[in-house]
Amino acid sequence: ELQLNYYSESCPRAEEIVKEQVTKLYDKHYTTAISWMRNLFHDCIVKSCDASLLLDNANGIESEKNSDRSFAMRGFRYFDIIKEALENECPNTVSCADIVALTARDGVALLGGPKIEMKTGRKDSKVSYAAEVDTLIPNHNDSMATVLSRFHSVGLDTEATVALLGAHSVGRVHCVNIVHRLYPKVDPTLNPAHAEYLKHRCPPPGKEKKPVEYSRNDLTTPLVLDNMYYKNILDGKGLLIVDQELTTDPRTSPFVKKMAADNDYFHHQFARALRILSEINPLLGDQGEIRKDCRFVNTH
Numbered sequence: 350e351l352q353l354n355y356y357s358e359s360c361p362r363a364e365e366i367v368k369e370q371v372t373k374l375y376d377k378h379y380t381t382a383i384s385w386m387r388n389l390f391h392d393c394i395v396k397s398c399d400a401s402l403l404l405d406n407a408n409g410i411e412s413e414k415n416s417d418r419s420f421a422m423r424g425f426r427y428f429d430i431i432k433e434a435l436e437n438e439c440p441n442t443v444s445c446a447d448i449v450a451l452t453a454r455d456g457v458a459l460l461g462g463p464k465i466e467m468k469t470g471r472k473d474s475k476v477s478y479a480a481e482v483d484t485l486i487p488n489h490n491d492s493m494a495t496v497l498s499r500f501h502s503v504g505l506d507t508e509a510t511v512a513l514l515g516a517h518s519v520g521r522v523h524c525v526n527i528v529h530r531l532y533p534k535v536d537p538t539l540n541p542a543h544a545e546y547l548k549h550r551c552p553p554p555g556k557e558k559k560p561v562e563y564s565r566n567d568l569t570t571p572l573v574l575d576n577m578y579y580k581n582i583l584d585g586k587g588l589l590i591v592d593q594e595l596t597t598d599p600r601t602s603p604f605v606k607k608m609a610a611d612n613d614y615f616h617h618q619f620a621r622a623l624r625i626l627s628e629i630n631p632l633l634g635d636q637g638e639i640r641k642d643c644r645f646v647n648t649h
């Protein structure tokens with residue numbers, strides 16, 4: 350079973366080391382705090398919080414990082430820094446899966462989100478699920494029915510689902526995921542002034558000036574994990590179709606309104622939801638291993 354402070358005897362400073370490194374990295378590259386959160390989602394919703402996401406292409410393993418749904422994910426190399434710090438303190442002790450969980454927890458706190466109690470004791474997978482990623486992670490234009498059924502199937506109720514999408518209160522979306530709502534006709538659910546802003550950020554396909562263009566999710570508090578996301582989507586400023594759908598689906602819209610009105614309530618629900626997410630099907634005992642290098646399964 351997962352437990353609080355699983356490493357209290359085997360590596361008493363484990364959680365402190367993660368926090369130190371996450372803080373140091375945040376001071377240098379604030380976007381790392383954003384990446385930890387998305388990484389936890391993309392690892393845990395694919396079978397298990399088992400660091401399957403972190404495996405590289407090697408020895409017959411096909412990396413989940415290269416699937417379509419992992420588009421624009423960043424910051425993977427920072428796991429190596431954290432793992433190295435932990436290996437220096439206690440070799441072969443702290444799993445990569447627990448690093449995925451703890452970094453997300455500490456990243457959320459640095460972004461002004463809630464403090465979250467998180468259990469540890471996860472083991473790492475020996476396999477990757479690259480072939481299944483695109484069916485297990487919803488797409489940006491999926492219906493809310495599809496999103497909810499996927500989240501419900503892993504124990505995330507509707508309120509938790511609405512809270513987790515609040516992660517889009519920070520970070521960015523690339524134009525490839527936006528232009529279909531702008532051209533040839535503006536999606537009528539978009540706020541017209543915001544649509545003009547987005548057209549300026551994202552020229553019609555083929556007319557881009559730079560190879561990679563994007564918009565920030567939240568122009569008001571782009572670096573804070575707060576309930577501005579819900580105010581924005583109620584104002585027609587959601588960038589993804591799934592963001593905007595939260596406001597129109599009768600199952601989700603009551604929670605959107607409640608979260609927009611009360612940041613503490615959002616934080617409380619976000620903390621609850623992230624805990625559920627981080628405890629999906631953990632590998633325990635000898636169901637998995639403790640990888641020496643988060644990119645590769647151990648070779649014995």
Ligand code: HEM
Binds near residue numbers: 422522523
């Ligand atoms: C239905 C569910 C979800 C869908 C379809 C979805 C889709 C996306 C897409 C398409 C992007 C933008 C990629 C880009 O163009 O750069 C994105 C960004 C992001 N997502 Fe989600 N997402 C979902 C749920 C979540 C959840 C549950 C979390 C975390 C708890 C999360 C965290 C993030 C973060 C932090 C970013 C910004 C990444 C960055 O700036 O580097 N998302 N998501």
Ligand SMILES: [Ca+2]
Binds near residue numbers: 397400
């Ligand atoms: Ca996984």
Ligand SMILES: [Ca+2]
Binds near residue numbers: 518577
């Ligand atoms: Ca924000």
